[in-house]
Amino acid sequence: xxxxxxxxxxxxxxxxxxxxxAGSRKPSPPDAARPLAEALKSGNAxxxxxxxxxxxVLAEKPERVAPGLAAALQAAAGEAAxxxxxxxxxxxxxxxxDLFAGLLDDARTHRRRDPASLADELAPLLRxxxxxxxxxxxxxxxxxxxxxxR
Numbered sequence: 001x002x003x004x005x006x007x008x009x010x011x012x013x014x015x016x017x018x019x020x021x022a023g024s025r026k027p028s029p030p031d032a033a034r035p036l037a038e039a040l041k042s043g044n045a046x047x048x049x050x051x052x053x054x055x056x057v058l059a060e061k062p063e064r065v066a067p068g069l070a071a072a073l074q075a076a077a078g079e080a081a082x083x084x085x086x087x088x089x090x091x092x093x094x095x096x097x098d099l100f101a102g103l104l105d106d107a108r109t110h111r112r113r114d115p116a117s118l119a120d121e122l123a124p125l126l127r128x129x130x131x132x133x134x135x136x137x138x139x140x141x142x143x144x145x146x147x148x149x150r
Contacts, residue, residue, distance in 0.1 A: 032056030033068030040076035066108035070101035088132035
């Protein structure tokens with residue numbers, strides 16, 4: 001399974017929530033966060049690992065899943081940021097993952113956020129992303145336009 005597919009599976013599992021299959025399977029091992037972290041780092045996971053991760057997300061209490069997901073994402077982002085050709089994008093990825101990890105911690109503690117506090121936390125990420133986004137847009141604008149379809 002590719003890195004993109006593993007990331008997609010993780011995103012779907014977070015959106016599915018524990019009620020999607022409540023009571024329909026036995027809980028998976030409590031260390032399913034570790035295989036998730038390894039799958040995100042390597043970009044590969046076999047069917048058994050994916051099943052264990054899915055079972056863990058769906059059957060485990062959210063208070064235990066949230067920190068496991070946060071730790072797995074932070075470990076994977078740490079690896080990705082080191083290997084990024086452009087360090088600005090690595091910093092942006094790291095900031096986004098750190099923000100998401102904070103939101104997962106809020107979910108773990110059942111803390112509700114108001115829009116102003118979210119904006120306060122998002123502002124540094126946007127400041128970090130601005131130079132990379134400006135350069136990427138400038139590069140795109142310098143390219144010749146493709147021919148229009150007929």
